[in-house]
Amino acid sequence: MFARKIAKKISDISGHMANIEVLIKELRKVLAPDQILLGEALQNRYDHIWSMDVSTLAAAAFLPRNTSEVAAILAACYHHDQPIVVHGGLTNLVGSTVAGAQEMIISLEKMNAIEEVDESSRSITLQAGVILEAAQEAAAEKDMLLPLSFGAKGSAQMGGVIASNAGGMRVVRFGMVRQMVLGLEVVLPNGQIISSLKKIIKDNSGYDLKQLFIGSEGTLGIVTRAVIKLIEAPSSRSCAILACAHYVDVVRLLKYLDQKLAGTLSAFELMWQNTYQALTSPPSNPRPPLTYDHPFYVLVEALGADPEADRARMILLLENALELGLASDAVPAQSESEIRWFWSIREEVEGMTSLCCNAQQFDISLPVAEIGPYVETILPKLHALTEVERVFSFGHVADGNVHFIVGKTDDSDALKHRINEIVYEPLQGSGGSISAEHGIGRDKKPYLPYARTEIELALMRQLRKTLNPKNNLNPGRILD
Numbered sequence: 001m002f003a004r005k006i007a008k009k010i011s012d013i014s015g016h017m018a019n020i021e022v023l024i025k026e027l028r029k030v031l032a033p034d035q036i037l038l039g040e041a042l043q044n045r046y047d048h049i050w051s052m053d054v055s056t057l058a059a060a061a062f063l064p065r066n067t068s069e070v071a072a073i074l075a076a077c078y079h080h081d082q083p084i085v086v087h088g089g090l091t092n093l094v095g096s097t098v099a100g101a102q103e104m105i106i107s108l109e110k111m112n113a114i115e116e117v118d119e120s121s122r123s124i125t126l127q128a129g130v131i132l133e134a135a136q137e138a139a140a141e142k143d144m145l146l147p148l149s150f151g152a153k154g155s156a157q158m159g160g161v162i163a164s165n166a167g168g169m170r171v172v173r174f175g176m177v178r179q180m181v182l183g184l185e186v187v188l189p190n191g192q193i194i195s196s197l198k199k200i201i202k203d204n205s206g207y208d209l210k211q212l213f214i215g216s217e218g219t220l221g222i223v224t225r226a227v228i229k230l231i232e233a234p235s236s237r238s239c240a241i242l243a244c245a246h247y248v249d250v251v252r253l254l255k256y257l258d259q260k261l262a263g264t265l266s267a268f269e270l271m272w273q274n275t276y277q278a279l280t281s282p283p284s285n286p287r288p289p290l291t292y293d294h295p296f297y298v299l300v301e302a303l304g305a306d307p308e309a310d311r312a313r314m315i316l317l318l319e320n321a322l323e324l325g326l327a328s329d330a331v332p333a334q335s336e337s338e339i340r341w342f343w344s345i346r347e348e349v350e351g352m353t354s355l356c357c358n359a360q361q362f363d364i365s366l367p368v369a370e371i372g373p374y375v376e377t378i379l380p381k382l383h384a385l386t387e388v389e390r391v392f393s394f395g396h397v398a399d400g401n402v403h404f405i406v407g408k409t410d411d412s413d414a415l416k417h418r419i420n421e422i423v424y425e426p427l428q429g430s431g432g433s434i435s436a437e438h439g440i441g442r443d444k445k446p447y448l449p450y451a452r453t454e455i456e457l458a459l460m461r462q463l464r465k466t467l468n469p470k471n472n473l474n475p476g477r478i479l480d
């Protein structure tokens, strides 16, 4: 019996190797030698930007230059039942891009052309491999703003941000990627191309198909090109950091500033005390603009059109917030360089993450008012675990989104599961979500029922089966 099992395994492996050889031979007719990476050449491919020393186990990586090459690669993989994993900028935090020995990789990194910045329709058309920061810069050159921004902007690719419906720092004003995509081109797992690169905002001609692919984490198709909405660049940016004594003051402060800033509030980022301290003391680079004796710190930004009046208004609102007891301390940024300093506190998280061994990342959604009490409930439970060394909490709280990073002495699956249960269990039936913006990937898959009903999960499986019938594109991500 045992010998038969081993013989079957050997025959499966040799069958798979033969399949790979045929597939690669086919693709050599379409792709140049530098677009197919095998063996040694794969040694330098990473599974995540934070794991630069990790090599992938994948059998091959393909680097297409255009949509028809993506279609040819997917058609061949479909024909040969070959599992294939999509690589963008590899900044996801949910284990999505880790490729196993039976899988191949398709990386969009060579599809990095910005095709057009259209000033009249206020849009940018680009290939999926364009880095988010490059897209922001191209918009800025034409005096427009791509309002999407977050810490990984220098590595994340537009295809990756669309596939994961990224959020970031300015969702409170401009929404998530879902609200910014006007047109999309996608290649389905069987190689069929669906191109709808429209620049229009309104289109009620039936189902909005692009929305299916946004946030689908590459499980329904590969994004190859996109049209993204831009806005006219604001000519003024005011920024401040405030401290609050209680979480309820944070919620009141948000409501107050949102009212008084009349639609110009563009960021409201909360940091718990220990997080703020870690972000503003070595090994982090930024200095602290406020002392460490408050429980909460908020980074606030408003985008407007009149630099002097907007800065004066921000200062007046800070004074009022102090008088009304909504804040216990506050400091405005007095110059562009101070604005950059304040933002660096929230964006440069590497110093803080370096303090967390075996880090576990969380990305929870809850109604804004419930976030403080939720964090207060779970922190003591996490600290009660002897292996947990530190927990940093922070987040885009105006969007009802809180992040945690848990540092611990042990990387075992059993401990990970106990921590996951502490964090996710209270979310059942709460109207919250186990993922506000990072997605499900492979890591959060077992906990998906905490946020979705059986009927919703069944419908997701049905959709997956329709668009990815062989389940060979990004298998095992989101759902089994």
Ligand SMILES: Cc1cc2nc3c(=O)[nH]c(=O)nc-3n(C[C@H](O)[C@H](O)[C@H](O)COP(=O)(O)OP(=O)(O)OC[C@H]3O[C@@H](n4cnc5c(N)ncnc54)[C@H](O)[C@@H]3O)c2cc1C
Pocket: 085, 086, 087, 088, 089, 090, 091, 092, 093, 096, 097, 108, 128, 149, 150, 151, 152, 155, 156, 157, 158, 159, 160, 161, 162, 163, 164, 165, 166, 167, 168, 169, 217, 218, 219, 221, 222, 223, 224, 349, 437, 438, 474, 477
């Ligand atoms: C320091 C740091 C800060 C972060 N901050 C935020 C934040 O504030 N908000 C936020 O939302 N996220 C944040 N993230 C998470 C991450 O940056 C985002 O999820 C980002 O959108 C992923 O883009 P990527 O190009 O790196 O995609 P990858 O990590 O390469 O891939 C993500 C998923 O999309 C799939 N995919 C990639 N490209 C394509 C494509 N062209 N077509 C179809 N599927 C594709 C992959 O298979 C995978 O399932 C942060 C990450 C880091 C490291």
